[in-house]
Amino acid sequence: MYKAILYKEFIKTRAVIIILPTLFAAVAVFSFLQLFEEIRLAGKVSFLETVIQKDTAMFPYFKHLPTFAGVLLASVQYLPEIQYKRLKLTLHLPIKESKTIITMLLYGITIVVTLLLITIAALLIPLAKTFPAEIVNAQFMTLIPHFIAAPAAYLLTTWICIEPTWKFKIPGIIAATYALTFFTMTAKPGAYMPFVPYLIAFVVIAFCFPFLSVARFKEGIQ
Amino acid sequence: MNTQPVIQCENITHYYGNRLIYRDLNFEVQRGKILGLLGKNGTGKTTIINILNGFLKPRSGTCKLFGEKMDSISPKTRNRVGILLEGHVQHSYFNVEQIEKYYAGFFPQWDKNAYYNLIDKLHVTRKQKINTMSCGQRSQVALGLLFAQHPDILILDDFSMGLDPGYRRLFVEKIKEFAANDNKTVFLTSHIIQDMERLIDDCIILDYGKILLHEKTQHILNTFKRFTFKTNATNIPNSNILHNTEKLGDRWETYSFENINTVRDNFSKHNINVDNITEEKLSLEDAFIGLTGKY
Amino acid sequence: MKNKQLLYSVIVAFLTIISLWAIPELVKTASVSPNNAPFVYYSAPERKFLIRETGRNKNKFHDDEGKTYTDKEYDTALPLLNFRQLTINGEMPDSVLGIAIDPRQLRTKQVHFRYSPIEMHTPNIGLYIMYESLPKKAKLESPGDVFQIKKNIEFIDVQTNAVNKDKSEKFQSALLKAGYTFPEQWTSGNLNIRKPYDEGYFSLDNKNKLFHVKMVNGRPFVRDTKLDSRIEPAFFSMLEVADKRFYGFLFDKAGNVYIVEEKSGKYNALQLDINHFNPHKDELMILGNMLYWTVAVKTDNGKHYYALDTETLQQQRYLHIKADDNRWNVISKWLFPVYLTFKDTDKHSEFIKPRLNFTDRNALAINLLLALTAIFIFHRESRKKTACKSLYTLIFGIAGIVALLVLEFATRTNNNKHL
Numbered sequence: 001m002y003k004a005i006l007y008k009e010f011i012k013t014r015a016v017i018i019i020l021p022t023l024f025a026a027v028a029v030f031s032f033l034q035l036f037e038e039i040r041l042a043g044k045v046s047f048l049e050t051v052i053q054k055d056t057a058m059f060p061y062f063k064h065l066p067t068f069a070g071v072l073l074a075s076v077q078y079l080p081e082i083q084y085k086r087l088k089l090t091l092h093l094p095i096k097e098s099k100t101i102i103t104m105l106l107y108g109i110t111i112v113v114t115l116l117l118i119t120i121a122a123l124l125i126p127l128a129k130t131f132p133a134e135i136v137n138a139q140f141m142t143l144i145p146h147f148i149a150a151p152a153a154y155l156l157t158t159w160i161c162i163e164p165t166w167k168f169k170i171p172g173i174i175a176a177t178y179a180l181t182f183f184t185m186t187a188k189p190g191a192y193m194p195f196v197p198y199l200i201a202f203v204v205i206a207f208c209f210p211f212l213s214v215a216r217f218k219e220g221i222q
Numbered sequence: 223m224n225t226q227p228v229i230q231c232e233n234i235t236h237y238y239g240n241r242l243i244y245r246d247l248n249f250e251v252q253r254g255k256i257l258g259l260l261g262k263n264g265t266g267k268t269t270i271i272n273i274l275n276g277f278l279k280p281r282s283g284t285c286k287l288f289g290e291k292m293d294s295i296s297p298k299t300r301n302r303v304g305i306l307l308e309g310h311v312q313h314s315y316f317n318v319e320q321i322e323k324y325y326a327g328f329f330p331q332w333d334k335n336a337y338y339n340l341i342d343k344l345h346v347t348r349k350q351k352i353n354t355m356s357c358g359q360r361s362q363v364a365l366g367l368l369f370a371q372h373p374d375i376l377i378l379d380d381f382s383m384g385l386d387p388g389y390r391r392l393f394v395e396k397i398k399e400f401a402a403n404d405n406k407t408v409f410l411t412s413h414i415i416q417d418m419e420r421l422i423d424d425c426i427i428l429d430y431g432k433i434l435l436h437e438k439t440q441h442i443l444n445t446f447k448r449f450t451f452k453t454n455a456t457n458i459p460n461s462n463i464l465h466n467t468e469k470l471g472d473r474w475e476t477y478s479f480e481n482i483n484t485v486r487d488n489f490s491k492h493n494i495n496v497d498n499i500t501e502e503k504l505s506l507e508d509a510f511i512g513l514t515g516k517y
Numbered sequence: 518m519k520n521k522q523l524l525y526s527v528i529v530a531f532l533t534i535i536s537l538w539a540i541p542e543l544v545k546t547a548s549v550s551p552n553n554a555p556f557v558y559y560s561a562p563e564r565k566f567l568i569r570e571t572g573r574n575k576n577k578f579h580d581d582e583g584k585t586y587t588d589k590e591y592d593t594a595l596p597l598l599n600f601r602q603l604t605i606n607g608e609m610p611d612s613v614l615g616i617a618i619d620p621r622q623l624r625t626k627q628v629h630f631r632y633s634p635i636e637m638h639t640p641n642i643g644l645y646i647m648y649e650s651l652p653k654k655a656k657l658e659s660p661g662d663v664f665q666i667k668k669n670i671e672f673i674d675v676q677t678n679a680v681n682k683d684k685s686e687k688f689q690s691a692l693l694k695a696g697y698t699f700p701e702q703w704t705s706g707n708l709n710i711r712k713p714y715d716e717g718y719f720s721l722d723n724k725n726k727l728f729h730v731k732m733v734n735g736r737p738f739v740r741d742t743k744l745d746s747r748i749e750p751a752f753f754s755m756l757e758v759a760d761k762r763f764y765g766f767l768f769d770k771a772g773n774v775y776i777v778e779e780k781s782g783k784y785n786a787l788q789l790d791i792n793h794f795n796p797h798k799d800e801l802m803i804l805g806n807m808l809y810w811t812v813a814v815k816t817d818n819g820k821h822y823y824a825l826d827t828e829t830l831q832q833q834r835y836l837h838i839k840a841d842d843n844r845w846n847v848i849s850k851w852l853f854p855v856y857l858t859f860k861d862t863d864k865h866s867e868f869i870k871p872r873l874n875f876t877d878r879n880a881l882a883i884n885l886l887l888a889l890t891a892i893f894i895f896h897r898e899s900r901k902k903t904a905c906k907s908l909y910t911l912i913f914g915i916a917g918i919v920a921l922l923v924l925e926f927a928t929r930t931n932n933n934k935h936l
Binding site (some may be wrong): 053167221 | 860
């Protein structure tokens with residue numbers, strides 16, 4: 001039964017599963033090309049000195065991209081469920097509703113987290129061949145909060161998509177937008193580290209948000 | 223033999239905002255019956271389907287499906303229930319093959335052939351996406367999936383919506399075929415009454431706020447008649463045996479379960495002289511209009 | 518049903534946290550007002566602090582005893598600050614307080630220094646650049662490598678990204694020979710190549726001993742400063758002054774501020790004669806000339822100005838100016854007894870983390886008012902629910918009632934039945 005649920009989610013999202021890694025790869029390649037260009041123009045020594053003195057983020061385009069990935073995946077996964085209230089078909093399946101929803105959510109989270117892990121590796125492994133470990137570590141600490149935004153954005157978007165009433169969707173959108181800014185504040189490398197445990201805790205708690213929307217959907221709230 | 227009703231609705235009261243849909247609605251569907259819930263648009267047919275399947279919380283009252291309350295139907299029971307949502311809503315991003323593969327994963331009793339027997343009659347390829355099909359073709363996909371599931375009860379919400387006569391007739395025949403097997407139960411809603419006559423055993427007619435009638439279809443067809451007459455009276459008083467009395471041109475018409483003599487006696491009691499009173503047998507559609515009135 | 522109530526509670530908590538941050542943030546943005554702190558400088562001829570007002574009283578001048586000055590009088594009273602303008606006008610005196618003014622000394626004795634706690638509370642990449650302190654050319658050159666100093670010292674060649682083992686070993690031995698105990702606690706220097714000269718770094722070892730580390734003619738230079746053992750260094754801020762009198766400012770854990778000098782190979786910490794300075798919370802600005810240093814310390818209760826003798830750093834005069842509340846401070850004291858921020862509102866820390874900012878007890882009045890309003894708004898619910906919501910509002914104020922109202926609006930059915 002879980003295989004069937006995952007199959008359905010895959011069919012819905014297969015375009016996005018191709019688009020997102022392609023987009024991330026393109027942005028990563030572009031970032032590296034830009035990086036190498038700056039190194040060629042300024043010289044590696046001067047470039048590294050600037051990075052150290054000015055705490056430069058080497059991958060600025062990845063600040064908002066993970067949030068976008070989370071929102072896109074959740075939209076593609078759950079908007080079809082809400083269109084014509086198709087979610088009724090999913091909730092009618094002969095499997096405990098909570099298990100169905102958990103499976104769907106874990107599918108999305110797994111996709112998003114896998115994408116992020118691969119991206120982190122793709123960015124930092126080449127970086128480690130070129131720069132000292134401290135630089136790699138600094139870039140990792142810069143990226144981490146932005147990347148944690150992806151599962152947060154996914155869960156918040158899911159919550160909002162499934163919510164049946166605009167009366168709750170609109171404040172939800174406002175609150176979610178504010179919440180996602182917590183993940184993308186401009187900060188020096190490492191400045192976010194005290195906040196990262198809170199961000200992770202928020203993602204864990206946000207996992208329960210969609211269940212409220214499902215409960216409200218089931219009540220037929222309009 | 224299990225005599226517990228398959229569906230039980232007790233004292234269902236529901237409002238949309240301040241608009242009353244029904245108050246203290248009570249009915250049962252016995253095993254092996256085809257019950258039609260008929261009513262005009264807005265009388266709450268889809269609402270009761272949603273309440274029954276746990277997709278809507280009524281203001282008060284409970285519904286039970288195979289003895290289980292509607293907000294806690296077990297997966298085992300859901301396995302026995304085949305549901306067709308209004309508009310033949312399906313996962314239309316699937317193609318013909320994919321949707322069968324998807325649902326097959328949930329039902330141990332899944333019968334692939336029952337699905338493809340229906341689908342192969344359509345002019346569609348197995349790779350065709352459902353959202354590119356016509357309304358009729360989509361309805362057959364939905365029906366095929368239901369039959370493949372082999373449920374004990376089919377709940378169909380307005381199955382004829384958007385279908386042309388050919389597909390409607392096909393649906394009716396297939397449902398009858400399904401119900402004829404093994405004590406299966408069908409609970410369906412519709413506002414297209416003409417299809418129901420050949421299909422439903424029992425009939426609930428919903429009016430705004432309440433059940434107007436719950437009777438065997440054959441009983442309605444046999445006993446409910448239209449009477450037309452002439453009279454000089456300008457006003458016909460209300461009577462509990464007459465329904466929707468109105469003047470059409472120079473003649474009056476009314477409807478009743480009573481025979482012509484009882485109807486004539488009723489007029490006499492109210493000192494109304496009637497001439498040329500005629501009695502007509504009705505189709506289910508005419509009977510429905512006679513009971514619920516014209517818009 | 519219980520689960521649903523729990524989920525609603527989680528959402529209310531979420532909305533409250535967002536409101537606790539967003540609403541004050543919006544009010545703050547709307548109420549931003551310029552910082553109109555006056556400019557204060559010690560006048561050597563007058564032997565008083567001269568104050569130039571800003572904001573509405575822009576370009577009004579007076580001293581710390583209330584005497585007012587014209588623009589011209591002000592310029593004349595501060596010859597060591599305004600020497601350029603006075604020289605252009607031909608009004609620069611030959612001497613001040615009987616001391617002849619040497620134009621060269623005027624420039625070389627100028628000290629401009631600023632310290633903010635953000636320097637201590639900022640993440641550190643952990644990489645530094647060791648410039649050649651005795652360069653062959655007039656200006657500093659990039660060494661082509663960077664170093665880290667934590668559990669050991671390691672130089673990494675930038676081009677090859679490989680450890681320069683030879684150089685690393687040389688510096689490692691020099692550190693150990695000088696008595697340095699790893700791991701390092703902190704290392705402070707000036708990473709900017711655009712400085713007049715380089716004096717390397719000051720590094721605090723694991724045993725709280727301060728070491729001076731630099732590279733001279735390509736070779737490691739490491740010295741234990743052997744400062745007074747009573748000094749527990751908290752932070753060091755490098756400053757390349759034109760006359761090379763000292764290396765920078767040392768802040769200790771006891772709240773004292775020193776300059777670190779070196780004479781004939783001996784290091785000395787000369788204390789600034791100012792009140793207790795908390796390097797975690799207070800800001801420091803020094804404008805120094807050949808005769809006096811004007812030291813401004815910003816604390817929670819305003820600005821403290823000290824006039825210190827340049828040679829001895831002993832206090833000559835003191836002035837305290839209480840802080841003017843800006844518009845936001847005034848508003849927040851009445852609206853938000855507590856609000857949430859993630860960046861430090863005082864800009865004393867780069868680190869992002871949740872911070873509860875408490876304003877004033879007066880603001881609890883608004884919480885009380887809102888709590889009473891909540892009783893009225895939610896009176897149709899059960900007594901227990903109304904009491905809970907009222908208490909919630911009492912604690913969280915505007916943020917709490919906004920969260921509850923959003924939920925109320927979103928979940929109320931048209932027949933006023935609450936979910």
